Amino acid sequence: MAATFLAPVRYEAGEHVALFLPCYCDVLFPDVGKAMVALFSRLDVPLAYPMEQTCCGQPAFNAGHWDEAGYLATGFSRVFAEYRWIVVPSGSCGAMARTFYSYMDPASAAAGVGARVYDLAAFIINVLGRTDVGARFDGRVTYHDGCHGRRELGSSEAAITLLKAVRGLDYVELPHIDECCGFGGMFAVKYPELSVSMGRAKSAAISQTGAQVVTSGDSSCLMHVEGLMRASQPATKLRFMHLAQILAAT
Amino acid sequence: MQSAHQARAQIEWETLRSAAHDVKAYAIANLDRLLTQFEAEFTQRGGGVLWAQTADDAVAHCLDICRRHGATSVVKGKSMVSEELGLNEHLSRAGIDAIETDLGEFIVQLAEQRPSHIVGPALHLSRQDIGKLFAAKLGIKYTDDPQTLMSAARTRLRARYMQAQVGMTGVNFAVAETGTIVVIENEGNGGLSSAVPRVHVFLMGIEKVIPRLADVPLFVRILARAATGQKISTYTHHFLGAEAGKTVYCIIVNAKRTKLLADPKTRQSLYCIRCGACLNVCPIYRRAGGFAYGGTYAGPIGAVITPQLTGINQAGELPFVSTLCGACQDECPVKIDLPHQLVYLRHRAVEHGAARASMTSRSIAAWTRAMRDLPSYQRSVRWLRRAAALGRRIGWYPGVLGAWTKSRTLPQPPKESFKEWWERTR
Amino acid sequence: MNDARSGVLAAVREALMDLNGRTRTPPPPTIFGETNESKATLAQQFATELQAVAGRAFIVRDRAECGAALASYLLARNVRSVAVQSSPLAQDIALQLDGFDVSSAANLDRLELERCDCALLEARSLLADTGSAMVILNNSQDRVLPYLPRTCAIVAELDSLHATFTPQALDCIADAAAAGARGEALIVTGPSRTADIEKVLVLGAHGPEALVVFIVERP
Numbered sequence: 001m002a003a004t005f006l007a008p009v010r011y012e013a014g015e016h017v018a019l020f021l022p023c024y025c026d027v028l029f030p031d032v033g034k035a036m037v038a039l040f041s042r043l044d045v046p047l048a049y050p051m052e053q054t055c056c057g058q059p060a061f062n063a064g065h066w067d068e069a070g071y072l073a074t075g076f077s078r079v080f081a082e083y084r085w086i087v088v089p090s091g092s093c094g095a096m097a098r099t100f101y102s103y104m105d106p107a108s109a110a111a112g113v114g115a116r117v118y119d120l121a122a123f124i125i126n127v128l129g130r131t132d133v134g135a136r137f138d139g140r141v142t143y144h145d146g147c148h149g150r151r152e153l154g155s156s157e158a159a160i161t162l163l164k165a166v167r168g169l170d171y172v173e174l175p176h177i178d179e180c181c182g183f184g185g186m187f188a189v190k191y192p193e194l195s196v197s198m199g200r201a202k203s204a205a206i207s208q209t210g211a212q213v214v215t216s217g218d219s220s221c222l223m224h225v226e227g228l229m230r231a232s233q234p235a236t237k238l239r240f241m242h243l244a245q246i247l248a249a250t
Numbered sequence: 251m252q253s254a255h256q257a258r259a260q261i262e263w264e265t266l267r268s269a270a271h272d273v274k275a276y277a278i279a280n281l282d283r284l285l286t287q288f289e290a291e292f293t294q295r296g297g298g299v300l301w302a303q304t305a306d307d308a309v310a311h312c313l314d315i316c317r318r319h320g321a322t323s324v325v326k327g328k329s330m331v332s333e334e335l336g337l338n339e340h341l342s343r344a345g346i347d348a349i350e351t352d353l354g355e356f357i358v359q360l361a362e363q364r365p366s367h368i369v370g371p372a373l374h375l376s377r378q379d380i381g382k383l384f385a386a387k388l389g390i391k392y393t394d395d396p397q398t399l400m401s402a403a404r405t406r407l408r409a410r411y412m413q414a415q416v417g418m419t420g421v422n423f424a425v426a427e428t429g430t431i432v433v434i435e436n437e438g439n440g441g442l443s444s445a446v447p448r449v450h451v452f453l454m455g456i457e458k459v460i461p462r463l464a465d466v467p468l469f470v471r472i473l474a475r476a477a478t479g480q481k482i483s484t485y486t487h488h489f490l491g492a493e494a495g496k497t498v499y500c501i502i503v504n505a506k507r508t509k510l511l512a513d514p515k516t517r518q519s520l521y522c523i524r525c526g527a528c529l530n531v532c533p534i535y536r537r538a539g540g541f542a543y544g545g546t547y548a549g550p551i552g553a554v555i556t557p558q559l560t561g562i563n564q565a566g567e568l569p570f571v572s573t574l575c576g577a578c579q580d581e582c583p584v585k586i587d588l589p590h591q592l593v594y595l596r597h598r599a600v601e602h603g604a605a606r607a608s609m610t611s612r613s614i615a616a617w618t619r620a621m622r623d624l625p626s627y628q629r630s631v632r633w634l635r636r637a638a639a640l641g642r643r644i645g646w647y648p649g650v651l652g653a654w655t656k657s658r659t660l661p662q663p664p665k666e667s668f669k670e671w672w673e674r675t676r
Numbered sequence: 677m678n679d680a681r682s683g684v685l686a687a688v689r690e691a692l693m694d695l696n697g698r699t700r701t702p703p704p705p706t707i708f709g710e711t712n713e714s715k716a717t718l719a720q721q722f723a724t725e726l727q728a729v730a731g732r733a734f735i736v737r738d739r740a741e742c743g744a745a746l747a748s749y750l751l752a753r754n755v756r757s758v759a760v761q762s763s764p765l766a767q768d769i770a771l772q773l774d775g776f777d778v779s780s781a782a783n784l785d786r787l788e789l790e791r792c793d794c795a796l797l798e799a800r801s802l803l804a805d806t807g808s809a810m811v812i813l814n815n816s817q818d819r820v821l822p823y824l825p826r827t828c829a830i831v832a833e834l835d836s837l838h839a840t841f842t843p844q845a846l847d848c849i850a851d852a853a854a855a856g857a858r859g860e861a862l863i864v865t866g867p868s869r870t871a872d873i874e875k876v877l878v879l880g881a882h883g884p885e886a887l888v889v890f891i892v893e894r895p
Contacts, residue, residue, distance in 0.1 A: 023621070026668045027631055028661045033668035049672055055621040062574065063610050064596030068618040075622065103590060151576035151589075178580075180533055184573025186610060189650035191571055196657045198533050198573070227658030279695050282688040296858060301681040353881060354872035370872055377874050396873040404882055412786055428853040438823045438868040438883030444860075445819035446786065456688065463850055467841035470863075478871075481725075482806040482841075485822075485883075486863040488849050493858040495816050504684045512691035 011085060011127045016046045018083035020117060022093045022219070023055040029219045032089055035248035036120070040087075042134055042248070043124075047087075052079045058096040062185050066104055073101050073110035081109075085127065086117045089244045091149020091217045094119040099152045119149055120244055121158035121217060131165050137249040138168040142211035144202065144225065146218035147180050159217055159243055166246060172209045176201070183224035199228045206238070213239045215246050263475075270472050271585040273465050274521035277426075278511065284426040284459045285502065291429025295491025297498040308503045309340045312418070312451065315499060316346050319449050321415035323347040325407075327433070327440035328355060329420030330368065330524055331453045331503055333546045334559070337418075349410045351439035356403055360387045366540030367548065369477050369526040374539060407439070417443040421454035422523070423469055424500070427462045431489040431500065434473055441485055452489075452500040456507050457520040469523065476525035476583035509558045515594045519554045521584040528578035528588060534571055543568065550578035550588045557595055566599035613650075628669070635663050711839040718804040718837040719891050726807030729866030730879055731887040733807070735834075738894045739765075743772025746796075746829060749888060750776065755793040755827055759784055761811070761818050763798040765895065769831050770796055781817040786824075789817070795825045795884070799832035800848045802891065805840045806865055809889055812852055814859040822864055828884040830864070833895045 017040065021033045033049075040047040057072030076097070080086050088094045094117055101114035124130050143163055149155045156177075164171050182188070182198025189195075202225055206214055216222050219242050226240040277284060289299045302308035308331075316324065324346055326332065338359070341348040350359040354371035358364065361383050365371030372380070381394040390402050411417075419440050423432040431452055433440050444450045460469065466488070474480040492498040510516045529535045529549030540548035545556040545565065553568040569592040576589040600611070620630035641647045642662070647655050654660060666674070713721075723733035734749075736742045746769060750758070757777040760770040770778050781789060797818075799809035809830045813819045822828055838845040841863075849861040868883030879885045 021668055023627075027634065027663055030664055030666065030668035030671055034671065049676075051669060051672070052624050054624065054627045055617075057621075060614050060618060062593060062596070063614050064570075064593070064598070064600035065611070065614045065618075066597045066600075068614055071618060072621055100593075103594075147573065147575040147577075151580065178577065180573050180575035180577065182533070182573060184575070186650075187570075187573050189653040190610075192653045192656065194534060194537055194571070195573075197537055199658075201533075223661055224658065227654070227660065230659040231657055279692065281692065282685050285685065285688065295853075295856070301684050303680045303683040303687070307680050351882065352872070353870045357872065370875070372872055373875065377876070380873055396876040396878050399873060400870060400878045400881055404880070407882065408790065412790075428850070430849065430853060436868070437870045437881035439881070441862070442820065442823050442882055445813075445816070445823070456684065463846055463853070464843045466846065467843070470841060480729075482803075482808055482863070482865050484729075484865050484867070484869055486808075486865075488861040488863075490849070490853055490860055491856070491858040493815055493819070496858075502684065504687060508684075508687040508691045511688065514694055 013044075014046065015084060016048050017085040017087050018080055019047050019049045020053060020056070020080065020086050020088040020093065020097070021049070022088065022090045025089065025219055028223070029242065032219055032242045032244050035242065035244040036087075036089055039133065039244055039248040043128065043130065045128065048083070050079045050083075056093045056096045058093060058100075059185055061096060061100055061104070070104060070108070070110070073104070073108065073114075077108075077110040077113040080113050080116075084116065085123075086113075087120055087123045088117055089120045089217065089242060090219065091119050091146040091153055091155060092220060095148035095152035119153050119155045119217060121162055122153060122155045124162060125158040131161055133162065133165070133247050135247045135249055136167040137246050139212045140170040140172055140210060141213045141215055141246065142172050142174045142206060142209040143177070144174060144181060144206070144214060144216040144221055145177050146216055146221045149217045150178065155217065162243070162247060163215070169246070172211055175205045175208055181221045181225050183221050185220075188224055195224070196228065199224055203229050203232075212237070213241055213246070215241050215243050217243050266468060266472050267583055267585050270468055270583060271521065273460060273468065274584050277460050278457065278517060278520050280461070281456065281459065281511070284461060285456060287426040288424050288429055288459055289502075291427070292500055293429070295429050297429070297492055297500055300499055300501045302501055302503045302505070305335045305503075305505045308335050308453070308501055308505065309337060311501050312337060313340065313344055315449065315451055316341070316344070316416055319415050319497070321346055321449070323349065323410065323414045324416045324418055325411055325414040325443045325447065326350050326355070327417070327419035327443040328352045328435065329418065329453050330546060331420060331455055332418065333365065334505060349407070349414070351407050351411070351443050352435075353400060353403055353437060353439075356407065357383065360384075364541065367526060367529060368524055411442045411446040414447045416449040416451060417447040418451045418453060419444050421452050421458050421500075422473065423460050423466065424454055424458045425463050425466065426459050429491070430463060432466055432470070433487040433489070434470065434483045434485070436478070436484040438485055441487060444487070444489070448495065449497045450499070452498070453503065454500065455503050455505070457522075472583040473523050473525050476527040476581070506559045510555060516554070516558065516591055518586045519551065519591060521586050522551050523584060525583060527581040527583065531577045531581045533573075533575065533577070538571075550592070551586075554588060554591045554595065557599070562599055562602045566602065569593070569595040569599065631667060638663050710842055710844060713839060715834050715837050718839060719834060722802055722804040722807050722837065722889075722891070724807075725805060726866060726889060729807060730869075731807060731866040731889065733889045733891065735891045735893065739768060739892060740772070742831060742890045742892050743769050746831075746890060747773055747776070749829070750794060750827075753827055753886065757792045758794045758796050759789055759792040759821060759825060761795070761797040761813070761821055762815065765831050765833070766796050766798040781821050782815065784817065786820060789820060789824045792825045794827040794829055795821045796829045796831070797821060799830050799889070800836060801845050802832050802837045802889070803841050803845060803863070804837055808841070808863050808865040810845065810848060810861060810863045812848060812857065812859070812861050814857055819859055822862060823868070823883040826880065826884050827886045828864070828867070828888070830887070830889045832889060832891055834891055834893045837891070
């Protein structure tokens with residue numbers, strides 16, 4: 001597997017890290033990108049943003065259109081080819097690059113580059129070796145674990161560890177944390193009844209925690225759950241923030 | 251967090267799963283050799299092995315055996331394969347009474363329904379439903395007490411075991427090394443179906459073979475735990491060979507399993523030990539129920555094997571009805587890569603041009619064009635902003651966006667994307 | 677249908693063509709093992725586990741005490757008739773059951789067996805961590821014995837206790853298989869049960885509603 005050779009290699013201070021920002025974050029949640037910039041600046045890690053990046057190809061892959069997904073994967077690998085370290089604030093895009101480029105074609109250039117992609121939490125804990133990122137965030141916060149981040153990348157522990165180290169943050173565990181929120185990409189609009197039913201279960205769990213803020217490593221999950229909760233409780237004071245935004249807070 | 255005890259138990263479970271996965275991997279990789287070894291050993295111990303390439307072959311064997319032994323009634327222990335074959339209808343058409351003895355199967359048979367779950371076939375029915383059913387079909391006084399209902403079934407089935415000329419059961423594991431067949435159950439109906447009639451027929455898919463007797467304890471433990479949370483089931487049978495006065499057959503059934511075997515990306519689905527754990531944890535199965543899968547097998551494993559066993563045209567959509575959350579793989583005692591197989595089968599469905607793949611094809615093609623380079627991307631973003639603004643003004647969104655906005659608010663695209671901010675500030 | 681046989685095997689071989697030539701992984705080692713615990717400790721564990729699945733276990737000193745304990749257990753359950761497996765220990769204990777209607781299962785037909793109140797069998801192996809008893813059933817009468825009567829009594833030697841379902845516990849199955857023994861090796865754990873109606877647990881499904889094991893220290 002392409003990924004294994006990375007394990008013993010350590011990040012050297014000053015090395016550039018490329019930001020891979022999911023396409024939907026670029027357009028709908030640019031604050032996540034800005035938070036990444038602020039966070040990495042505080043961590044003293046030079047963050048590059050290759051402007052040519054577009055989409056990792058996951059929607060095409062999940063829909064079974066692997067030719068199109070492969071085409072976008074090749075584009076991705078060209079954009080990020082020169083970077084030794086690539087960080088993405090998304091478990092699902094991270095899994096696309098790390099796991100599924102190789103699943104489609106282990107011999108591809110995309111598989112090689114994909115193996116250098118890290119989910120945000122895993123990068124900070126495993127690569128940078130940091131637990132405390134010097135963040136301060138007051139409030140009761142619960143964390144929703146996106147399925148790809150949890151199961152393909154195993155990054156739940158890392159994310160929760162980072163949250164618990166944030167000064168002033170009151171972490172409360174989400175009941176049924178391991179249950180899917182029901183977004184699933186196209187699934188959310190192809191099978192809306194199932195999607196909404198799963199989202200409502202997630203919303204109920206969130207309400208149980210009494211949290212003021214819901215965070216996650218995936219804005220896509222948050223978009224779905226926030227959409228549901230605001231539609232049913234328009235006056236809700238609940239805030240939905242990406243993990244990067246909390247870690248960037250001071 | 252976890253207690254030390256829980257943690258140890260979890261580590262042990264992970265060790266067991268990995269070991270079971272590896273044994274199954276070996277068994278499937280050596281399937282032809284192990285099948286012939288099993289056949290030789292089973293035959294040596296007085297059993298007759300029959301091979302079935304297709305479902306029709308398997309049914310023909312069953313009818314032939316019944317004819318040969320003058321069978322007018324057959325008692326059946328649990329067999330998913332026999333469900334696949336629609337065996338009971340064939341027997342019935344040949345004038346042979348086929349009686350399901352597993353309580354759940356007995357209930358759905360009386361109700362003229364299909365089973366809704368691999369392990370608990372009648373769990374979709376309430377005790378009141380079953381009470382009314384038994385009052386109508388068994389002529390007993392209405393009751394909804396499970397104990398009384400079970401007793402009524404027991405009494406009815408006792409006579410059937412005694413009258414049947416042939417008993418048929420499934421197979422949990424077929425040991426190649428010794429020709430031993432392992433059948434696992436809690437009720438005792440498998441024991442009675444196999445022990446009372448003079449003739450016993452085992453029905454098994456080719457994938458049930460495991461290499462050695464020494465592998466049995468591992469699978470006995472993980473099946474019980476994954477299926478019902480028990481440490482071990484009540485009855486673990488190890489059939490050693492036909493005793494005096496008994497005739498035993500084993501029908502080895504392919505029925506398109508070699509299609510799953512031939513593709514390295516679907517091969518792991520043959521590791522399945524039919525425990526039902528993936529069904530129990532699947533958020534889709536729990537909401538949609540077993541009948542939504544339209545076949546013998548439901549849940550994630552059903553979504554993975556049905557397109558190959560039944561045909562992509564009929565079942566190609568099943569793998570799409572999933573968020574690919576992966577809870578199924580987490581639960582699977584043999585660590586089958588179910589979510590990967592689901593997404594792979596979507597790819598096969600698209601290649602095949604089947605199911606609803608074509609409805610998304612155009613949007614995916616458009617998306618790919620939009621994402622092909624930066625200028626195209628930025629044009630699309632501008633278009634999206636205009637469309638979103640329009641949608642907001644008229645309060646309505648077309649097609650898939652309408653499906654979203656029915657119960658969810660849509661995020662408003664901010665004035666400046668990250669790319670635009672980056673360019674402006676760097 | 678030799679056609680089907682060669683057809684199926686050919687289809688399997690063809691399906692596995694991509695693995696051809698690659699070294700096949702040998703089966704991994706088995707992972708369960710015996711412990712250092714004494715038989716006495718294992719017997720206690722056995723009793724606890726069996727009780728947890730609605731069975732009962734008694735540890736008795738010798739055959740005489742076993743006979744007496746079994747008799748009093750049967751009296752308490754209003755058992756009159758007993759059908760005995762054709763195995764030495766079971767037959768021997770049965771001889772002590774005065775005042776009961778005792779027959780060898782081999783001498784009874786199915787209907788008579790069905791009318792018997794209690795089955796008496798010998799376990800060749802006991803598994804402590806699950807409260808399980810392994811009985812070897814070689815003839816057609818013995819094979820129906822564990823299910824037909826409503827009470828099932830099993831006698832076993834203390835020495836036959838294993839910590840868990842180890843390969844050693846499988847020895848009796850392997851030996852039976854090697855010696856050409858027929859029928860089945862049945863591992864029974866508690867009375868018969870089902871939860872097929874609304875997941876409510878019911879005992880005495882098709883088999884016995886009561887299962888008891890007597891472990892004899894000095895047989």
